[in-house]
Ligand SMILES: Nc1ncnc2c1ncn2[C@@H]1O[C@H](COP(=O)(O)OP(=O)(O)OP(=O)(O)O)[C@@H](O)[C@H]1O
């Protein structure tokens with residue numbers, strides 16, 4: 001064998017996929033470096049910024065709760081907005097998802113239309129929708145509810161469609177073969193299977209919408225957000241912290257609750273039973289389910305037995321409907337006055353067209369570039385912080401329980417404050433501009449991605465890890481040889497997702513003075529130049545679409 | 560019961576003395592086990608599910624710490640070894656798992672190269688991060704198990720039998736003097752099972768490697784090994800050279816002991 005042939009066989013062949021991934025990686029690093037220089041970021045600058053923020057936070061303590069009844073009222077309104085917005089999203093998403101899912105769509109054209117509508121709604125940030133609706137319906141919670149409902153279709157509709165597509169084909173064919181109609185087929189075989197996943201999606205969206213509705217007030221669309229901004233503007237820092245504290249409690253409580261309920265509904269009960277930590281309780285549940293199942297089999301019961309999962313799902317749905325009823329009845333919306341105004345929404349949307357790209361072209365270009373730059377830096381820096389944090393938080397990597405628990409608590413604490421609120425605080429501490437916006441987004445990115453990464457790390461298969469240790473490898477060698485290759489796809493997937501989310505967020509940071517296109521957007525609406533607004537929305541839309549295309553390309557490389 | 564301790568100490572690959580292992584939850588998985596395996600012997604370990612076979616193997620390379628007694632492998636006391644010395648010892652003990660333990664997304668070559676980590680300093684990621692000499696050696700091991708064609712194929716694209724052969728190649732990369740195999744063929748079809756066992760046996764003979772292998776199929780154990788050790792509820796209940804054994808004697812290991820295992824035993828007998 002010739003030497004060159006030997007060498008060839010000793011190195012893996014370079015595939016087109018690897019080349020493309022390499023190009024993507026280089027492009028990401030280059031984009032980060034360029035953005036860093038563009039914004040004139042420096043580590044000493046960052047350190048001194050955090051000094052400013054901590055000085056401001058010091059002035060915020062002790063929190064002032066003298067305004068508590070107002071805060072609580074606003075918080076309740078915020079929660080009701082989220083509940084109604086989520087309900088609206090579910091109602092709107094359901095038919096769209098049925099139309100968009102491969103196995104239930106009546107026609108390819110309809111499928112294509114439904115898919116497009118779903119991605120369109122996701123591309124326009126909820127705050128932008130909120131601002132547009134406010135100009136049609138005047139300020140109040142209703143524009144907020146509508147904004148949440150429409151923007152949420154993007155996620156809810158997509159995940160509903162995925163759930164429907166994943167419902168196994170076999171039962172469906174069996175139902176068709178007994179001569180059922182299409183609608184009967186959908187009802188009898190697909191929906192029952194998709195149900196748990198759909199409930200989990202709805203709950204997850206409710207959690208997201210509660211965060212989102214806390215800041216809708218910034219554009220006049222109701223909720224608690226405006227309270228914080230007013231307090232900060234009037235230098236009443238203690239009251240601001242009072243409101244932030246209440247939001248923090250609500251958001252954290254909802255996250256903890258939603259995570260528990262979702263994992264119960266998605267049938268993790270069995271997995272829980274295997275781990276000794278939850279032994280007693282899950283044993284009881286499983287024992288009870290077995291008993292109930294056996295009984296219903298013995299008595300030849302004709303309706304499904306009330307297993308734990310079924311009780312849980314039913315309780316969740318009833319709880320949500322109850323909350324919705326209370327929300328509709330008690331929220332401060334003058335239905336009689338606002339419902340007739342609805343057609344104006346269409347007028348306002350009409351005013352956005354034709355988009356006018358001429359008036360503020362140079363400002364627009366700067367704004368958009370700034371938004372992208374903010375998102376790129378926040379994503380890069382956030383990941384740099386998130387990776388070590390996630391290693392500390394993952395219980396299968398960090399075997400010292402105390403450390404992982406503390407890390408988890410810190411991450412949870414940061415997730416408890418919605419990102420725009422963090423941005424408002426950073427802007428108050430450091431002044432207007434893209435840097436405070438970037439840093440606020442970085443903090444949020446770090447705490448969210450650390451959570452995603454820690455979850456992905458905990459899913460890493462333990463068998464290869466043990467096998468690598470058994471050959472005499474050290475801990476760090478084992479980590480690189482068995483954990484890293486398993487973690488890579490999840491890391492890249494989450495990275496793309498986070499970049500996508502940050503691009504959307506950075507387009508609205510300007511609303512609170514955090515830099516980017518958002519300021520121009522809001523301003524154009526204030527001065528009623530709706531065609532400019534239209535142009536900006538189109539531009540945002542274009543960016544979001546571009547990143548989605550890039551994401552699809554890279555995901556397909558990783559398959 | 561015949562005790563085999565007629566060999567000089569230097570020719571003993573594995574020596575287990577009054578070994579017991581009690582798990583934190585109270586299960587006594589190994590109960591006063593003593594065993595001496597001379598160099599180059601191929602030993603089959605049999606016993607009912609839960610009798611402690613895996614626990615014994617894992618204790619031999621320090622994946623489990625014993626709660627009593629002593630384990631000496633290649634002259635190193637595993638029970639007292641820690642950190643560096645344990646890693647050094649493990650580097651010379653191959654371990655083949657029932658579920659292969661391959662990194663699915665990595666290529667076969669990289670999985671085999673992992674076997675050399677014990678001789679390297681610092682972490683490695685990707686085939687190119689290993690020295691060329693080691694890569695050449697890895698390729699030789701893959702050739703030995705008949706998979707050099709698949710060197711740069713991802714491990715999760717292989718069949719079960721091929722995966723187990725890659726796992727064996729990884730162990731061979733360690734140039735082990737002792738090979739521990741925990742049900743290496745339990746998730747394989749009969750044809751691949753034979754291939755894999757033949758491969759292990761051939762290499763054991765070629766390299767003079769000591770093999771301790773748990774098996775569930777009595778016929779395989781009889782046909783394949785030099786010596787059979789039977790465990791029941793953590794105790795050694797059979798320890799004989801193969802030539803002196805009949806199938807009935809071996810089945811005796813699976814006989815009821817008046818414990819709750821009775822049910823399993825009967826079904827095992829019926830299927831035999
Ligand atoms: N990590 C552990 N913690 C607690 N008990 C364990 C643990 N590992 C094994 N055991 C218990 O020790 C006993 C012996 O288990 P072991 O896995 O060694 O059996 P085995 O002979 O390999 O069985 P199988 O043929 O099913 O693989 C069993 O009762 C088992 O439940």
Ligand SMILES: [Mg+2]
Pocket residue numbers: 612613614741
């Ligand atoms: Mg076992």
